[in-house]
Amino acid sequence: MADNRLPFFAPGLDPGPSFADFLRHVAPHHLPGGGLTGAAGAVAPADMPHGTTVLAIRYADGVVMAGDRRATAGMMIASRRIEKVMPADDFSGVAIAGAAGPAVEMVKLFQTQLEHYEKVQGDALSLEGKANQLAQLLRANLQAAMMGFVVVPLFAGYDHARARGRVFSYDVTGGRYEEMDFQTQGSGSIHARNWIKAGWREGMSADEVVELALRSLFAAADEDAATGGPDPVRNIWPVVALIDTDRYRRLSDDDVAARGTPLLSGPERGGYAR
Amino acid sequence: MSMPFYVSPEQVLKDRADYARKGIAQGRSLVALECERGVLIVADNPSRTLSKIYEIYDRIAFAAVGMYNEFQMLRVAGVRHADLKGYSYSREDVSARELANAYAQTLGQVFTHELKPYEVELLVAEVGVNGAPNEMYHILYNGVVVDEQRFSVLGGQAEQINEKLKESYTDGIDLAAAVRLGARVLGSDGEALDAEQLEVALLDNTRERRAFRKIKNAELRELLG
Numbered sequence: 001m002a003d004n005r006l007p008f009f010a011p012g013l014d015p016g017p018s019f020a021d022f023l024r025h026v027a028p029h030h031l032p033g034g035g036l037t038g039a040a041g042a043v044a045p046a047d048m049p050h051g052t053t054v055l056a057i058r059y060a061d062g063v064v065m066a067g068d069r070r071a072t073a074g075m076m077i078a079s080r081r082i083e084k085v086m087p088a089d090d091f092s093g094v095a096i097a098g099a100a101g102p103a104v105e106m107v108k109l110f111q112t113q114l115e116h117y118e119k120v121q122g123d124a125l126s127l128e129g130k131a132n133q134l135a136q137l138l139r140a141n142l143q144a145a146m147m148g149f150v151v152v153p154l155f156a157g158y159d160h161a162r163a164r165g166r167v168f169s170y171d172v173t174g175g176r177y178e179e180m181d182f183q184t185q186g187s188g189s190i191h192a193r194n195w196i197k198a199g200w201r202e203g204m205s206a207d208e209v210v211e212l213a214l215r216s217l218f219a220a221a222d223e224d225a226a227t228g229g230p231d232p233v234r235n236i237w238p239v240v241a242l243i244d245t246d247r248y249r250r251l252s253d254d255d256v257a258a259r260g261t262p263l264l265s266g267p268e269r270g271g272y273a274r
Numbered sequence: 275m276s277m278p279f280y281v282s283p284e285q286v287l288k289d290r291a292d293y294a295r296k297g298i299a300q301g302r303s304l305v306a307l308e309c310e311r312g313v314l315i316v317a318d319n320p321s322r323t324l325s326k327i328y329e330i331y332d333r334i335a336f337a338a339v340g341m342y343n344e345f346q347m348l349r350v351a352g353v354r355h356a357d358l359k360g361y362s363y364s365r366e367d368v369s370a371r372e373l374a375n376a377y378a379q380t381l382g383q384v385f386t387h388e389l390k391p392y393e394v395e396l397l398v399a400e401v402g403v404n405g406a407p408n409e410m411y412h413i414l415y416n417g418v419v420v421d422e423q424r425f426s427v428l429g430g431q432a433e434q435i436n437e438k439l440k441e442s443y444t445d446g447i448d449l450a451a452a453v454r455l456g457a458r459v460l461g462s463d464g465e466a467l468d469a470e471q472l473e474v475a476l477l478d479n480t481r482e483r484r485a486f487r488k489i490k491n492a493e494l495r496e497l498l499g
Contacts, residue, residue, distance in 0.1 A: 004372065004375060004379070006348070006352065006354075006377070006379075006380050007351055007354050007355060007358070008347070008351055019354075019361075022358070023358070026358065027358065027362065030361065109361070112357055112361050115357070116354075116357050119330070119353045119357075120353055122325070
């Protein structure tokens with residue numbers, strides 16, 4: 001943005017309530033992956049930071065979203081404290097796995113997109129509308145994804161029209177799939193998913209579902225080198241957020257520590273026969 | 275050979291100003307009041323669906339009187355401008371002052387160069403955080419920006435309403451008193467407007483990020499007492 005003039009559009013060129021379309025008109029270089037797709041034949045470097053395990057689970061009042069705190073760059077730990085679960089708006093959240101840089105950019109654009117729509121149009125999008133918007137952003141990232149900058153998010157939120165939580169998953173092409181009850185994504189997702197599958201039932205309370213989310217993340221960290229486990233020494237715990245009629249709220253680290261610590265004496269202790 | 279008529283620039287601008295003022299005077303007025311909870315905006319607006327007060331950004335509101343289609347276009351351009359700035363720099367870098375400048379540029383440009391001036395008056399308000407002062411910019415149809423304190427009045431009856439506010443406005447007024455004051459000064463013959471005739475919004479200084487919220491229905495009736 002070079003000048004301080006207000007943006008106006010001729011009829012027919014107006015981008016409407018879409019911020020991404022507006023950006024495409026006035027500052028395409030600010031789009032996620034805008035700098036990547038210009039480099040012909042470029043391939044994502046192997047030591048680029050990657051986010052690992054995230055999950056979303058439906059419960060009685062809404063959905064819980066959670067993610068471990070590790071980002072890896074090849075065999076290295078790129079970050080111990082990355083946050084991969086973020087609010088999309090007041091009643092929905094997005095969790096990211098894959099190439100951390102483009103993913104964080106995409107979430108920022110997604111958040112702006114939802115708020116922009118709400119302000120321009122006067123009403124928030126429906127939950128399904130939000131889910132579709134994210135699919136479109138992923139589709140726009142396809143070229144970068146083919147070069148290795150793969151971003152695979154989970155989207156979940158509280159649907160006021162249906163009075164329940166809903167969970168959506170995506171593939172790199174922007175394919176959007178609604179899940180019945182839960183989904184996981186990222187390198188440790190299989191372990192987390194199996195653990196959830198064994199413990200999930202209809203109508204769980206918030207406390208029960210947070211415990212299930214923490215257990216499954218701990219299980220994933222136990223089996224997957226790229227997923228960060230609980231770290232009581234540094235006081236690093238997974239990010240856990242609840243979304244229900246009372247809006248998106250991230251649990252405090254102290255709260256998660258208090259809920260997570262008792263779980264560490266369970267099966268996760270493991271050990272070998274001597 | 276016919277000579278084109280000469281019209282002095284003074285006359286052209288005066289005619290345009292008269293035209294714009296006449297258009298604006300037809301509409302209903304609105305007031306913005308600094309209060310203990312932030313910046314309150316009260317508009318005389320009986321419509322349930324067509325608004326005059328809007329959210330632009332985290333701590334910035336927009337209000338307008340005059341031609342609906344013209345201020346809508348300006349409002350949407352303001353939202354785009356602010357969202358783009360916040361997206362490409364940082365959320366903290368979006369300011370009411372800069373936005374008011376951008377509006378002034380546009381309105382001034384249209385006033386002098388286009389056939390017809392915009393028949394609108396705008397208010398761009400920003401609520402202060404952590405003890406910073408609130409800001410209220412009143413932008414006229416010709417691009418003149420007035421930086422106002424305590425209260426600001428837009429619309430055809432601005433002069434009378436300003437007089438009334440000068441008498442009854444007190445610094446640090448609480449929210450309920452500010453809502454009642456707004457309803458009273460917008461009404462005529464000492465008769466306050468009721469909840470059905472008002473559109474009310476607050477830039478709430480107790481809110482974390484998005485300070486803007488509408489005050490309506492039961493909450494509005496309760497504040498009006």
